[in-house]
Amino acid sequence: MSMLVNGMDVYACYQCGKCSASCPVYFAMDILPHQILRLLQIGEMDQVLDCESIWLCTLCSACSTRCPRGVDLPVIIEELRRAGLRRVSGPGRSQRAFHNSVLRSLERHGRVYKAGLAVSGHLSTGSRQRDARLVLALLKRGKLRMWPSRIRGRLVVRGFFQRVQAGQEGEKDV
Numbered sequence: 001m002s003m004l005v006n007g008m009d010v011y012a013c014y015q016c017g018k019c020s021a022s023c024p025v026y027f028a029m030d031i032l033p034h035q036i037l038r039l040l041q042i043g044e045m046d047q048v049l050d051c052e053s054i055w056l057c058t059l060c061s062a063c064s065t066r067c068p069r070g071v072d073l074p075v076i077i078e079e080l081r082r083a084g085l086r087r088v089s090g091p092g093r094s095q096r097a098f099h100n101s102v103l104r105s106l107e108r109h110g111r112v113y114k115a116g117l118a119v120s121g122h123l124s125t126g127s128r129q130r131d132a133r134l135v136l137a138l139l140k141r142g143k144l145r146m147w148p149s150r151i152r153g154r155l156v157v158r159g160f161f162q163r164v165q166a167g168q169e170g171e172k173d174v
């Protein structure tokens with residue numbers, strides 16, 4: 001039996017747990033890396049798409065490097081994020097909003113505009129009051145820039161986004 005997610009067979013995983021033991025952000029995850037694989041194996045896709053872990057993953061590849069079965073979890077997580085972004089509600093809403101804000105900031109400025117990110121995160125989730133206070137304090141101390149700074153090659157970065165978007169639209173047309 002096989003089930004491919006982004007070309008990776010989730011049934012290759014035999015639940016040894018090495019990925020979770022290697023993960024640098026396991027402490028913040030609501031579902032551990034090996035549990036994500038297990039849920040996929042038993043068809044609990046909704047539970048995976050609603051979890052916070054797929055947005056907290058840093059795609060560092062520590063898990064896949066140590067996996068004895070060659071399961072490339074970051075590749076699977078990228079596909080789960082794509083699927084998650086198409087959902088409009090669910091517990092992962094604030095993580096999706098944050099993820100989108102980071103991408104829009106990169107597309108616009110070529111780098112992350114941190115003050116803007118905090119404001120848009122606050123507006124889109126309505127649940128980041130502590131962050132908003134922290135941003136104000138950092139602005140007052142000159143630790144954050146009020147206005148965005150743009151990198152010289154931002155049009156090149158924007159081109160990457162356009163190519164990805166064109167690829168996704170092409171996939172939809174197939």
Ligand code: SF4
Nearest residue numbers: 013014016017019067
């Ligand atoms: S290390 Fe590999 S085989 Fe082990 S639980 Fe993680 S994904 Fe599965």
Ligand code: SF4
Nearest residue numbers: 023057058060061063
């Ligand atoms: S790629 Fe993601 S799941 Fe794997 S070790 Fe890094 S943070 Fe953890």
